[in-house]
Amino acid sequence: MQASQLSRVLVVGASAAGLTTVESLRRKGHTGPITVLGEEPHAPYDRPPLSKQVLSGAWEPERAALRTREALSGLDAEFVFGDPAVALDTAARTVRTRSGRDLAADVVVIATGVRARQLPGQDDQEGVHTLRTLDDALALRAGLLAAERLVVVGEGVLGSEIAATARTLGLDVTLAGPLAAPMALQVGPLVSGLLADLHTERGVRLRLGTGVAGLDSRDGRVTGVRLATGEALPADVVAVSIGAVPATQWLEGSGLTLDNGVVCDSRCRAADGIYAVGDVARWYHEGLGRLIRLENRTNATEQAAAVADAVLGDDRPYTPVPYFWTDQYDARLQVHGFLPADAEVDVVEGDPTARRFVARYRSEGRVTGVLGWNMPKQTRLRRQEIADAVAAAPAH
Structure with a gap:
């Protein structure tokens, strides 16, 4: 579906992934109506600070907001909060909400995330x-x-x-x-x-x-x-x-394939005019030759940009090198790529006893991931090794 044919986009989920989808569509030139449907009463906020800055009290809750009210208003989108989706008619691309509203669109982007076990x-x-x-x-x-x-x-x-x-x-x-x-x-x-x-x-x-x-x-x-x-x-x-489970219960009976998330092709497309993005999306990664689902903040925004491209007619597979981080006490761990349980691990920079090091993970002779402990620059520089390994992977 080309951009010129688009009129209405409905994003189900007022998450980081949902918001970034809207911002990417606007930035890439989409001028048609956009509606964002959110389950919670809050405007889009960032989740990583919840277990750290918000929980500790270092931040007031408002500081976790992803955008100001003015910035959201500037997107010229309708935000509907506190009225979750309860059903999807895939053929008609119509979403029903808990309050009984029926929202129809030319494109539906599912960004409903996960629920805690x-x-x-x-x-x-x-x-x-x-x-x-x-x-x-x-x-x-x-x-x-x-x-x-x-x-x-x-x-x-x-x-x-x-x-x-x-x-x-x-x-x-x-x-x-x-x-x-x-x-x-x-x-x-x-x-x-x-x-x-x-x-x-x-x-x-x-x-x-x-x-x-x-x-x-x-x-x-x-x-x-x-x-x-x-x-x-x-x-x-x-x-x-x-752990968490993908929030797909509202999609039961929709005809979409639901298996540890909304199953999508390499363009993050679940059906004609239906896409999934963020924690809820399980898509075919062409570089790895298999379906994957990622629960991290970086993927939420990178995948949203890729979905916006796909919605606007840019036919490219989404093949990211995953990235996540965690802060615990004075330690920041940063991970690029994948760290299989059976991987061979060697320290390539720094010293683990000093708690400043970079570890490289290999599986079947290929570099699959790198982890840095309080060495952000050095870890980032090693990311290219993973990208090269994914690009050189044999066709599946």
């Missing part, structure tokens, strides 16, 4: 939190300020960040999860071992390598976490960070 029975107990939205962050902060003991369930990126932030607030923190070290699944044994040391030095108790059996409570309020080993971890507040 929960433990069984979690909703029935006070003091148990997930962290996905701005309201989640504010509720968890209020809980932390009134608490002494926090148990974080989940040793991934978000759980590790919550644990670090809570320790800086002075709480007694325990981090629990089935893997052997913080972020073991994301960065492998070398770096996760160093993260374990870092958290331990800062006073976090690690109860890793065993699953969580359930929550303990009294009079409807959480009192602790039970591990599969039988150990009970007392808590005033529990933060559950056990």
Whole structure:
């Protein structure tokens, strides 16, 4: 569908990916009507600061906003907040909202992101939190300020960040999860071992390598976490960070292929005139020869720009080198590419004992990723090795 044929674009999801789609369309010359449909009552905001600056209180919530009201107004788009999508008629490209509105468009861009996983029975107990939205962050902060003991369930990126932030607030923190070290699944044994040391030095108790059996409570309020080993971890507040699932339940019955996200082709197209972008999109990466789905801030904006190009008729595959970062205490970790669990890892710059280094990850003889610990410039320079390896990959 060429730009000259376009009139109406509907973006479902007032996220970073949704907002960037709108901005990219306008910047690239689209002048037709655009509507943005958001589930939350808030204007688009940034998620990475939620577990750090907002949770710690270093930022007021308003500072997480991605754009000022004036900037949003300048996009000449209609923003509809607090009225989530509940159904999609793919053939008619019409979205129904919870309030009963039917919004029709020539192009629909799905940017509904993900939802946090929960433990069984979690909703029935006070003091148990997930962290996905701005309201989640504010509720968890209020809980932390009134608490002494926090148990974080989940040793991934978000759980590790919550644990670090809570320790800086002075709480007694325990981090629990089935893997052997913080972020073991994301960065492998070398770096996760160093993260374990870092958290331990800062006073976090690690109860890793065993699953969580359930929550303990009294009079409807959480009192602790039970591990599969039988150990009970007392808590005033529990933060559950056990991953997320794509927010696709509203698309059931739409005819789109839903399998760990909205399944798309290499142009991020799920059907004629229907695209997906950000955490909810699972698309075919031609450089890797397989479907992938990425949950990170950088992909949200890069993929949105690619989808805007596709909507306007630029027929190119989206083949990014992924990038994410995490801040924990005084450590900033930056990752370019992919870090397979079975990768060979070697330190190519710096010294892990000094906590300033760059590690290179290889799989089947190819460089798949690089990780930097407090060495941003050197890490960025190594990114090209990954791009070259993806470009040189055999056709699939």
